[in-house]
Amino acid sequence: MSRNWEVAEWLDERQERYVQMANEIWGFAEVALAETKSCALQAEFLEGEGFTVTRNVGDLPTAFMAEWGSGGPVIGFLGEYDALATLSQKAEPDQSPVTSGAPGHGCGHNLLGTASLAAAHALKAWLEMSGNEGTVRYYGCPAEEIGAGKVFMARAGAFDDLDACFTWHPGATNTAWAGSSLAIDHIRFRFFGKTAHAAASPELGRSALDAVELTNIGVNYLREHVMESARIHYVITNGGGQPNVVPEEAEVWYYVRAPERADLEPITERVRAIARGAEMMTETRLEEHDFHGLHNYLPNGVLTDLMVNVMNEVEPLEFTDEEQAFAARVLEGYPEATRRASVRALQLPPDAPDDALLSDVYLPEDAGKTVSGSTDVAEASWVAPTAQIRTTCFAAGTPGHSWGITACGGMSIGHKGMLHAAKIMAVSAAELVNSPDLIEQAKAEHHEVTGGKPYSAPVPDGAAPPKPQWKNAD
Template sequence: MPRARSSTAGHPRFTKQCRARMHSAIVLSDHFAAPPPRPATSDECSSAVQWPRRRVAPARIERREKCMVKHQEVGDWLDERQQRFVNISDQIWGFAEVALAETKSCQLQAEDLEADGFRITRNVGGLPTAFVAEWGEGSPVIGFLGEYDALPDLSQKNQAAQEQLVAGGAGHGCGHNLLGTASLAAASALKAWLQETGRPGTVRYYGCPAEETGAGKVFMARAGAFDGLDAAITWHPGSSISAMRGSSLAIDHATFRFFGKTSHAAGAPELGRSALDAVELMNIGVNFLREHIIEAARIHYVITNGGGQPNVVPAEAEVWYYIRAPRRDLVDPITKRVLAIANAAAAMTETRVEVHDLYGIHNFLPNQTLATLAMGVLDELGPMEFTAEEEAFAREV
């Protein structure tokens, strides 16, 4: 209401804020070599001061217009083939295959890209569900990373309410059915654009298994699958659309398998050497360790084998650990201390410990230049538009 606006503008602190806004606008105006806006009247002070427009060089405007034409062309190409990619995503959702068992998902993607003219290399790094699809020749060499593994015990019907599709089955809690399919679509679209324009370049799509356990890309990298890349692009479903500029946590994985001596827990407990006791003592030791590691570190574990039944002293028990920290050099000393705790737990219980599947992954190395470029494109494309049906579904979830 005008009356309310007038009384608010008369407040001394509010008037000062308006002047501060005007000063900021004038400073920006000088910086961009544009004339400052006219001073606001008291009735206008309650609304935001208009920021001056930045003057853009004609060459930059022309380049931006050309970029928008490219975006539109690629967008049209994807829209025309939308059902192809939706079908792939839906099938992978239904397969819901866990790490290193993504046989159908891997085959589906490889066959789709092979039909699109890509050269397929299977069993990359000795992993049956890893493959590389390549098209073109010369530079630049652009890689798109895709994933398609599901998580155990997350089976879910395609609906808002939580209800398992398969009792106790796996499901795509992280949306890897979308992740792999969208990366595949991007690789296919880039290939089509290079064909259309006659430009040189090589497009690669990486079918990466076992992301949820962190193993797949390690073996692929050891096999040299990523050699020769000029840029690697990936993404992950989330609640916002942006280019990732930050890093991730480096991680070590390990399973600790303890071996003791079985005995009847009531009749002759003194003859037994409990492997489960060793697991529990190890976990207690690690929990006390948390006080003496950096705040940004994370340690998680699950007991994967705790014995058969209570009246039998467990001869075998196992615990699975993840150890994380911001950088590789910060993870290593923590892992060393966890290993020492495991050996100490074995000594206290007169059991034996074996360490299996000990491997690590470095923290994510962001490409700031590429992230800035990607964010610029996202800004030009603008926000996503959702139908009323999609918004209703989101509210129901």
């Protein structure tokens, strides 16, 4: 099969436009579910390019779907654009926030969304040029960082008729994501007690904070009796006002994770039972809020192989000496142990160079394994054959969700990785349009892995998506 390299050339010619978009979204730095400007920028761009845009997908005000073309195959690209609280950072190699404490793109989602949009844009152009039939979709997916985007879009059926789905994530190497991720449940336990003067009449009070603490103690005992690969973490989001007032209201927010939903759901039920026990012990009242879950990610082998092959043949990423120096300087801002652990996590072959920016392609090391994180790309992957890659957008040794990623994502290093990812996704998609048998193979694999069971979103029927948790900078 000859690759459609003209799609990559088409993207090269327009790279300035995408760099501009990535920089604008980097500057907006909008947090989960509050990505108003980023979403509008992308939706309006694609509308201007002839796509039909559907807004508010899954009742999420910052989700949209842009579609162009007709008939099959239907090929989707998933994009994201949410930033992370407190990771504001200038596009400079020393730690220095634009606005101290403000959000920043510490996971590179300004690049993620823009590359996927660019790939959809290029596939449309290629369908027009080549006269092939097909439908191209771009999904603007909010709130990946709190796992509250694609699951609601999936519940609304947004991915139902996709034949194939492509995405990527900014990384420190060029490789594919061939492993799975942990399934997760998000849940908030809110307790309501009775306020009282904590010194004068404590016997009249019923402490909502006590209920939160007893929940946490119970769960911390539960840890011994869950499977080793499970993860349970919490934060107390409301612990009361001041010590001399018995807290009337308190809340704890939990993430529970395990390899598959079948492993996870019984653990979540035990955590819920502990919260009910705490309610009883403290004579408070318990409410559950914002429950939503995610599946584990199902990498489609046929599509993943296709992307790896294209990645191996596309013109390689090249970084200048200045870019290498910038990345090396960023790394100096992290403790040695942090850098070493972050490099180890990349599972590089022994002969990998020790450059700060790695341009080689590495075969996926994670096939058949489960990484100890979660992604809402999983929801699309249970509905349609899905594959994702990583490209080098920041220095090897940079820990996830940190200022060094914000820095590299706002300058040429991130922009190069972004364009590279867009090319690989677009060329792979064009090849798929030309190869109906490959689509059939991908679908047959998907059918086998899911057992042909219809997708069911791990969200209660009728539950509304959560509200934004953090504020954007003014």
